[in-house]
Amino acid sequence: MTSIRVRLLFSHLAVIVLAMGLSGALLLSFLERYFLQSTEQSLLAQARLTAQALIPGATTAGPPVVAQAPFNNALQQQQASNLALQTQNLSLPPAGTAVDLSYLANTSLQLGTQLTTRIRVLDQHGVALVDSWAQAAGTDLSADPLVAQVLATGQVGSRSAPLTAGATMDLALPVLVEGQPVGMIYLSQPLDDILVVLRDLRLRWLLSTGIALVLSGLVGLLLSGAITRPLRRLTVAAESVAQGRFDQPVPAGARDELGRLSRTFNDMTTRLRAARQMQINFVADVSHELRTPLTAIKGTVETLREGALDDLEVRDRFLATIAQETDRLIRLVNDLLLLSKADSEALNLRREAVDLAALARLAVERLAVPAAAKGLTVTVASDPNVPAAWADPDRVAQVLFNLLDNAIQYSHAGGQVGVAVAAGSGGTVLVTVRDEGVGIPAADLPRIGQRFYRADKARSRAQGGSGLGLAIAQALVQAHGGELWLESAEGVGTTARFTLPGEAAGFSTPASAP
Numbered sequence: 001m002t003s004i005r006v007r008l009l010f011s012h013l014a015v016i017v018l019a020m021g022l023s024g025a026l027l028l029s030f031l032e033r034y035f036l037q038s039t040e041q042s043l044l045a046q047a048r049l050t051a052q053a054l055i056p057g058a059t060t061a062g063p064p065v066v067a068q069a070p071f072n073n074a075l076q077q078q079q080a081s082n083l084a085l086q087t088q089n090l091s092l093p094p095a096g097t098a099v100d101l102s103y104l105a106n107t108s109l110q111l112g113t114q115l116t117t118r119i120r121v122l123d124q125h126g127v128a129l130v131d132s133w134a135q136a137a138g139t140d141l142s143a144d145p146l147v148a149q150v151l152a153t154g155q156v157g158s159r160s161a162p163l164t165a166g167a168t169m170d171l172a173l174p175v176l177v178e179g180q181p182v183g184m185i186y187l188s189q190p191l192d193d194i195l196v197v198l199r200d201l202r203l204r205w206l207l208s209t210g211i212a213l214v215l216s217g218l219v220g221l222l223l224s225g226a227i228t229r230p231l232r233r234l235t236v237a238a239e240s241v242a243q244g245r246f247d248q249p250v251p252a253g254a255r256d257e258l259g260r261l262s263r264t265f266n267d268m269t270t271r272l273r274a275a276r277q278m279q280i281n282f283v284a285d286v287s288h289e290l291r292t293p294l295t296a297i298k299g300t301v302e303t304l305r306e307g308a309l310d311d312l313e314v315r316d317r318f319l320a321t322i323a324q325e326t327d328r329l330i331r332l333v334n335d336l337l338l339l340s341k342a343d344s345e346a347l348n349l350r351r352e353a354v355d356l357a358a359l360a361r362l363a364v365e366r367l368a369v370p371a372a373a374k375g376l377t378v379t380v381a382s383d384p385n386v387p388a389a390w391a392d393p394d395r396v397a398q399v400l401f402n403l404l405d406n407a408i409q410y411s412h413a414g415g416q417v418g419v420a421v422a423a424g425s426g427g428t429v430l431v432t433v434r435d436e437g438v439g440i441p442a443a444d445l446p447r448i449g450q451r452f453y454r455a456d457k458a459r460s461r462a463q464g465g466s467g468l469g470l471a472i473a474q475a476l477v478q479a480h481g482g483e484l485w486l487e488s489a490e491g492v493g494t495t496a497r498f499t500l501p502g503e504a505a506g507f508s509t510p511a512s513a514p
Contacts, residue, residue, distance in 0.1 A: 005228040012220035013213060020212055024205040028198060032163065035194045039169050040158055043117070047173040047185040050119055054130075055182070061155060061174040120186040122172075126151055129183070141186070146172050150184055160191065163198065167191045230258045234265055246273040286336065293325035293332075300325075335468045342475035349392040349479060353503045356389050356396065356431055357382035360419045363400040367408055375414040378404070382421040389429045389500040395476045396500065399484075400431070402469040403496045407435035410494065427502040428482070434495045440488040473498070 051058040121130040126142030141147045150157045150172040161167040173185045233250050240248045246269050252262035300318045341347050360380045364371075371378050389396065400419070407417045415436040424430035470486075477484040477498045484498035 003228070004231065005224040008224040008227060009217065009220045012223070013216060016212060016216040017209070020205075020209045024202075024209065028202060028205070031201065032194070032198060035197070036160055036169065036191075039189055039191070039194065040160075040171060043158070043169065043171040043187045043189055044156070044173065046117060046119070047171060047187050050121070050185050050187075051173070051175045054121060055175055055177065057177050058182075059176045060185075061176060116190050118188040120188075121183060122147065122186055123183045124151075124181050126184075128186075146170055147184070147186065150174055154181060163191060163195050165192070165195065167195070227258070230262060234262065237265065237269070241269060241272065246270075246276065290329070290332070293328045296325045297322050332468075335472055338472055339468065339475055342472075342479055347395070347476075347479045349395060351390050351392055353388040354391050354393045354396060356400075356429055356500070357386070357421045359393060359397050360400055360404075360421060360431070363397060363404050364419070366401060367404055370405075371408050371417070374408065374411065376408060376411055376417055377415075378408075378417045378419070380419045380421075383423060386421055386423045386429060387427070388503040390503050391480050391500050395480070399473045399476050399498065400433075402473045403433040403498075406469060407433055407437065407494070407496075410437035410439075411435045412437055423502075424499045427504050428499040429502055430497060430499050432495060432497050434493065436493040439490040439492050439494055440486070441490050 048060050051060055117132075119130075119132040120128050120136060120141075122128055122141060126140060126144070126147045128136040128139045128141055131137045142151065146157050146159055154174050156171070156173050158169065158171040160169040167190070169189045169191055171187045171189075173187075174181055175183050175185060230250070237248045237250050240246075249266050249269065250262040252259050252266060300321050304315065304318055338347075357380060360382075364378050364380060367378070404417065404419070411417055417433070417435045420432040420434075422430050422432075474484045477500070480500050482499040482501065484496070486494060486496050488494040
């Protein structure tokens with residue numbers, strides 16, 4: 001399997017090759033077109049100079065010479081300055097007589113120039129009168145497609161062959177005297193110089209592309225290494241996490257996406273470590289909670305076996321202890337089952353419009369005996385305009401029972417416990433349970449609600465608590481879409497508040513919705 005570093009490197013090089021290829025092809029195409037246009041304009045200028053030198057009063061057809069860029073102007077000026085016509089046996093006709101180019105038939109033409117342009121002068125029938133190469137004089141060129149086109153249209157004609165060895169550009173320029181065509185100037189320019197220049201440019205482009213690829217490859221190796229190095233560290237750390245080791249953090253110094261990924265991974269590892277520790281603690285706490293009643297039951301049974309069955313008073317007391325510890329086990333298992341359902345979102349809530357004040361009064365009645373034993377005054381207050389809650393009455397009654405039970409357990413004798421029901425924000429119902437008890441130490445307050453956690457472990461266990469009451473209350477409230485939180489000051493008391501959706505939510509929530 002190809003590594004991501006190799007893929008990054010090849011993708012980087014592919015972009016470089018594509019960019020260099022497109023830019024080089026476009027540049028060479030532009031230069032080829034530019035050189036051909038420059039050559040055509042140069043031939044046009046040479047043809048007009050030739051016509052003016054050989055034919056008195058001659059004018060030429062076709063468009064004016066196009067203004068070129070400074071480089072092309074310099075090229076044309078050099079060509080024009082290098083063009084010098086040397087003629088022999090040239091006898092110009094007298095002024096004022098009809099011009100007939102037949103007087104050029106015995107004229108020889110030589111170019112005193114560094115250029116390789118071939119100049120031919122043709123009459124109005126396409127017959128060559130003068131040839132600077134002394135090859136085609138007297139030859140009928142009317143069958144030449146370019147010559148035939150110019151004879152038929154009376155306009156300038158040009159053609160160029162593909163840029164290969166021996167290719168030429170031809171240009172035919174009609175010559176007029178007093179508006180009447182008398183012949184044409186036929187020029188041919190070899191394109192070997194342009195071909196050499198383009199080949200040299202193409203070679204230089206290929207060389208620069210190769211150098212760019214080498215340099216880009218080195219840069220790509222460095223960049224891909226910088227990108228894949230954090231990924232390799234993440235891979236090693238992920239393998240460690242898969243093996244159950246959470247002690248290998250990933251350096252996250254960069255502030256880019258990889259740095260954020262590393263920090264997120266470290267945060268995930270920290271959370272996994274905390275979750276694993278919570279799981280270990282949870283198993284240990286469950287084992288401890290189960291061991292205590294099971295040990296008591298086992299000890300009681302062994303005592304009964306050793307002869308306590310014969311003493312009816314002792315037997316009844318021991319059987320009552322077994323029943324009490326069995327009930328404790330049943331409550332613990334039921335609580336764990338409830339929390340498991342809440343974690344898996346499998347609670348089946350049977351929602352309906354619920355009067356929370358009435359539920360609070362029922363919870364107070366159920367706890368009247370322990371409240372009276374401590375001389376507590378328990379009150380329920382409700383705003384007359386508070387809406388009904390949209391909730392499962394049995395689950396909410398369990399929440400109220402757990403909160404009131406905690407408030408009564410941790411209140412001072414002769415104190416007060418109050419329950420208040422009021423309208424909350426956003427169409428919710430707010431329930432407050434306040435006591436004037438021992439309160440919760442500030443160091444323990446953030447952990448209250450964790451499973452099996454007790455701020456006063458010895459007292460809670462002695463009173464039969466398992467440390468699951470607040471965890472169950474919180475899970476049930478959250479299952480309804482509400483929120484539960486605590487406020488406490490040590491020695492002053494504790495206030496527990498939770499919210500539930502109002503009855504208006506029932507118009508959009510099915511009665512059996514979880």
